[in-house]
Amino acid sequence: MTLNLLAEARPALEDFLRASSGARAAEIVEATPLTGGAIQENWRLEIDFDGGALPGRQDLVLRSDAPTQIAASLSRPQEFAVLRAVWRAGVTVPEPLWLCGDSQILGTPFYLMRHLPGVALGHQVVADTSLGGDREALAGRLGEELAKIHRITPPEPGLEFLDQPSPDPARHAIKSYRVFLDRLGRPHPGLEWGLRWCEAHAPPAGEPGGEPRGEIVLTHQDFRSGNYLVDDHGLTAVLDWEFAAWGDPISDLGWFCAKCWRYGRPDLEAGGIAARAPFYRGYERASGRKIDPEAVAYWEIMAHLRWAVIALQQGARTLSGGEVSLELALTGRLTPPELELEILRRTAPETWRVA
Amino acid sequence: MRDGPDGTDLLRHARALLLGALLPALPEDLRHQARLIAKALGIAAAEQTAGTGPLEAEADALAELYGEARTPAAREAEAVEETLLRLNWRLASEIRGAKRDGEAQIYAIVRAAMLARLREVNPKLLEEENLD
Numbered sequence: 001m002t003l004n005l006l007a008e009a010r011p012a013l014e015d016f017l018r019a020s021s022g023a024r025a026a027e028i029v030e031a032t033p034l035t036g037g038a039i040q041e042n043w044r045l046e047i048d049f050d051g052g053a054l055p056g057r058q059d060l061v062l063r064s065d066a067p068t069q070i071a072a073s074l075s076r077p078q079e080f081a082v083l084r085a086v087w088r089a090g091v092t093v094p095e096p097l098w099l100c101g102d103s104q105i106l107g108t109p110f111y112l113m114r115h116l117p118g119v120a121l122g123h124q125v126v127a128d129t130s131l132g133g134d135r136e137a138l139a140g141r142l143g144e145e146l147a148k149i150h151r152i153t154p155p156e157p158g159l160e161f162l163d164q165p166s167p168d169p170a171r172h173a174i175k176s177y178r179v180f181l182d183r184l185g186r187p188h189p190g191l192e193w194g195l196r197w198c199e200a201h202a203p204p205a206g207e208p209g210g211e212p213r214g215e216i217v218l219t220h221q222d223f224r225s226g227n228y229l230v231d232d233h234g235l236t237a238v239l240d241w242e243f244a245a246w247g248d249p250i251s252d253l254g255w256f257c258a259k260c261w262r263y264g265r266p267d268l269e270a271g272g273i274a275a276r277a278p279f280y281r282g283y284e285r286a287s288g289r290k291i292d293p294e295a296v297a298y299w300e301i302m303a304h305l306r307w308a309v310i311a312l313q314q315g316a317r318t319l320s321g322g323e324v325s326l327e328l329a330l331t332g333r334l335t336p337p338e339l340e341l342e343i344l345r346r347t348a349p350e351t352w353r354v355a
Numbered sequence: 356m357r358d359g360p361d362g363t364d365l366l367r368h369a370r371a372l373l374l375g376a377l378l379p380a381l382p383e384d385l386r387h388q389a390r391l392i393a394k395a396l397g398i399a400a401a402e403q404t405a406g407t408g409p410l411e412a413e414a415d416a417l418a419e420l421y422g423e424a425r426t427p428a429a430r431e432a433e434a435v436e437e438t439l440l441r442l443n444w445r446l447a448s449e450i451r452g453a454k455r456d457g458e459a460q461i462y463a464i465v466r467a468a469m470l471a472r473l474r475e476v477n478p479k480l481l482e483e484e485n486l487d
Contacts (some may be wrong), residue, residue, distance in 0.1 A: 095438045187447040187448075189468070192447045192451050196451060238453065330391055336472075340469045344469060349462050
């Protein structure tokens with residue numbers, strides 16, 4: 001860990017907490033590193049506030065950048081802004097509290113949010129059915145949460161930093177994946193085959209530079225099992241907002257249902273926790289949209305392609321002289337062919353409508 | 356000349372020891388990491404066992420596609436990794452350029468290459484999917 005919260009940074013951090021909360025004093029009683037994603041560092045902090053906005057003992061999470069960042073992810077200040085927007089929209093997320101854009105205290109920007117109870121690990125959530133309450137209800141609730149995120153449309157005050165929505169989200173994404181592949185410096189004909197299929201079968205686009213033909217909304221871009229918290233009764237929070245972007249709402253549905261995110265339960269097509277029907281019902285009920293299963297199927301292929309590109313990037317970080325991480329190295333070696341199996345299965349010659 | 360057991364055997368024994376003796380004795384929070392190590396040992400052993408066979412097969416398929424003869428002299432002149440890079444770049448570029456849309460022969464080549472990679476890293480998946 002690069003942060004040593006209980007040593008040199010502690011007085012400055014406590015001073016920040018005191019000033020942000022309006023308290024007379026703030027004392028960090030305990031700091032525990034949380035297992036986070038490959039990109040961020042998360043700490044659970046127990047803090048005693050003397051007065052101010054949150055008097056008494058508080059259980060908070062501090063989220064900061066890790067040493068290695070992925071270019072496509074949001075900065076901590078941007079992520080904080082997204083979290084505030086979805087919090088205002090009524091999405092079940094940890095309440096965002098204070099942002100510190102100044103790198104002086106921890107060497108990197110960070111923010112604080114409330115700590116919520118629960119388990120997020122995808123394998124555990126899928127395998128342990130004592131978690132999350134009734135699974136159909138959980139799937140329905142997740143559909144509703146996704147619909148709430150998708151109610152936010154551009155322009156949204158506070159989210160001006162998000163890239164302008166493309167009139168053609170699918171082809172825009174394909175183009176960016178090709179750029180990432182090119183940067184890796186090795187050819188990937190199998191993934192190229194899948195990308196070309198997706199390009200040839202992309203949903204109709206709007207005019208270049210004009211309005212998109214489909215809807216454009218705030219998309220989470222990593223909405224899947226593993227990125228939400230559940231306790232014994234149900235959902236407690238939707239997490240990991242670092243990839244949020246304007247996009248096609250169906251892309252989030254495809255990501256959630258993609259076979260690669262079912263954690264050993266391919267039969268449960270909604271994130272390994274339930275059938276699609278309750279998830280779709282929850283989404284349709286809360287969004288007023290009618291889901292087109294074919295459009296979701298398209299974005300599921302896109303999901304496998306996107307994850308394959310990310311996995312290759314993660315593996316590339318560990319090549320000779322790079323970061324030492326067996327987890328990332330194995331992801332880079334193991335995950336792409338597994339994903340390619342599914343991509344090629346869904347893009348066989350007989351499925352091409354343009355050949 | 357080396358005496359046996361060779362590197363592949365050593366990896367196999369190391370993996371067995373890790374999974375059989377060490378893993379059950381480890382605290383829960385370290386078991387995931389031990390499994391990662393076992394996985395890495397397994398892949399390294401599979402890669403050694405397979406040798407260059409899968410690479411040669413992939414290069415042969417690409418060479419046939421492009422009408423190149425992989426004669427002994429050609430193999431001497433260009434290492435298999437170089438052949439793979441050169442021909443896979445060409446194929447990737449053609450696919451991206453919409454010159455190979457839906458072609459069954461191309462599909463067969465990229466699928467065979469994917470299955471060969473999968474055979475080294477996750478043979479269990481191939482068995483589960485009845486692909487091996």
